[in-house]
Amino acid sequence: MKPIIAANWKMNFTPEESLRLIDDITSQGLPSNVDIIFFPSFVSLPAVVDKLLDSAYSIGGQNIFHKENGAFTGEISASMLKALNIQYVIIGHSERRQYLHENDKQVNDKIQLALKAELVPIICIGETLKERENGQTDPVIKEQLNSAFENINLDNQKNIIVAYEPVWAIGTGLTAEKNKILDAHSLIKETLETIYNFNIPILYGGSVNADNAASLINIENVDGFLVGGASLKSESFCQIVKNITKNFERS
Numbered sequence: 231m232k233p234i235i236a237a238n239w240k241m242n243f244t245p246e247e248s249l250r251l252i253d254d255i256t257s258q259g260l261p262s263n264v265d266i267i268f269f270p271s272f273v274s275l276p277a278v279v280d281k282l283l284d285s286a287y288s289i290g291g292q293n294i295f296h297k298e299n300g301a302f303t304g305e306i307s308a309s310m311l312k313a314l315n316i317q318y319v320i321i322g323h324s325e326r327r328q329y330l331h332e333n334d335k336q337v338n339d340k341i342q343l344a345l346k347a348e349l350v351p352i353i354c355i356g357e358t359l360k361e362r363e364n365g366q367t368d369p370v371i372k373e374q375l376n377s378a379f380e381n382i383n384l385d386n387q388k389n390i391i392v393a394y395e396p397v398w399a400i401g402t403g404l405t406a407e408k409n410k411i412l413d414a415h416s417l418i419k420e421t422l423e424t425i426y427n428f429n430i431p432i433l434y435g436g437s438v439n440a441d442n443a444a445s446l447i448n449i450e451n452v453d454g455f456l457v458g459g460a461s462l463k464s465e466s467f468c469q470i471v472k473n474i475t476k477n478f479e480r481s
């Protein structure tokens with residue numbers, strides 16, 4: 231499996247700025263041994279889709295609403311994203327859980343809707359600093375996974391991704407220690423293996439940058455990264471991609 235590098239641009243860039251960043255990144259050439267997914271804002275999605283149509287890059291939305299359609303002013307549905315020809319959607323990002331009070335039930339509903347629309351969900355889980363300090367990391371991970379995947383039938387679509395993102399490491403410049411990432415990813419793998427009998431890729435997210443990407447990518451069960459801050463500049467993003475390409479040792 232190729233490492234996956236997901237670039238979460240969050241609430242940054244107009245369509246014009248998004249296209250400029252895409253130009254800067256794509257002009258450096260895409261290495262054949264990584265899968266890159268861009269997550270622009272909703273308003274930039276159509277322009278980015280037009281630009282990257284038929285390219286090897288993939289595109290995703292940063293969120294969907296937890297209902298299929300209806301009177302939900304300002305919200306975007308899974309099928310609306312699908313109609314734009316995009317492939318992926320981030321679900322349950324900690325910023326949405328924290329600032330918009332998104333809960334595990336809504337995350338579960340969103341996964342159902344994403345799968346129904348044939349989008350590949352990237353489901354974010356991870357503990358807060360308080361939970362970590364209270365020794366709650368493992369129970370929190372298990373609880374988030376069990377709620378997210380409750381009644382999710384993956385017989386027809388095996389394309390689904392989990393991102394382990396310790397909340398305290400997102401946008402802070404702090405990265406989880408390698409052994410803690412190894413433990414969390416092993417726990418996620420084991421928990422998912424008890425529900426499904428196929429391999430679900432697990433990304434790490436939390437202050438990944440050009441300096442730490444090379445060593446983090448070789449931790450067992452780290453199948454790629456969800457990158458926020460360092461994906462906002464072509465130099466840092468391309469350097470991450472290059473460092474992964476040079477250093478990825480798994481067969």
Ligand code: PEP
Nearest residue numbers: 400401435436437458459
């Ligand atoms: C994220 O937003 O998912 C993320 C990991 O951000 P950052 O890389 O800035 O920590």
